[in-house]
Amino acid sequence: MIISLRPGEKIYVNGAVLRVDRKVSLELLNDVTFLLESHVLQPEQATTPLRQLYFVVQTILMEPGEALAARDMFRTLHGVLVGTFERQDVLAGLAAVERQVGAGRPFDALKSLRALFPIEDAILRHSAGEVSPCAA
Missing domain, CATH: 2.20.28 (Rubrerythrin, domain 2)
Known part of the structure; x- marks a missing residue:
């Protein structure tokens, strides 16, 4: 490559x-x-739930010595997010991320999470009172 x-x-x-x-x-x-x-998210950029999960997966990828602790954190945060989001497209994306991390493919999981950021942004705009056709 x-x-x-x-x-x-x-x-x-x-x-x-x-x-x-x-x-x-x-x-x-x-x-x-x-x-x-x-593709690297700085700690101060992890300002939303999906970006926080991205940061954890990024840690698995970038810090091999911290991977075990990061995987534990991933499982905890992922479980919270699955219980929080209602949109099927986000839940399907989170399921894919879980499979990818479980299969030792954190780079693919990061790509899947980046694809969810616009949906999360629309949800957050909608909950802040802005009108967005994507946030229902």
């Missing part, structure tokens, strides 16, 4: 943070766990 990075961009590989000083292409020759900087 070849990954192209721009100057100053970071990539997180097997728990290590790498920053490049110039445009570069990296070829990953074996099976590694990585995240591009654009």
Whole structure:
């Protein structure tokens, strides 16, 4: 797999943070766990329930030494969210995330969670009093 990075961009590989000083292409020759900087959620950005779950899954992926504790936290938070959300599309997405994490595919789980963010945003706007056709 070849990954192209721009100057100053970071990539997180097997728990290590790498920053490049110039445009570069990296070829990953074996099976590694990585995240591009654009997919990394900072702690202060985990402001909604699904983003908090994303942060936990991200920790599983980025911090191998913390993965066991993060998996416990994932199970707890995931259970709370399944009991909180009523929309079937969100519940189906959460079920997919649970399967992906259980199968050792946290990168796929992050992708599934990112797809749920617009739905969650619409729900939150609707509950704040804004009208949104997607939030019912």
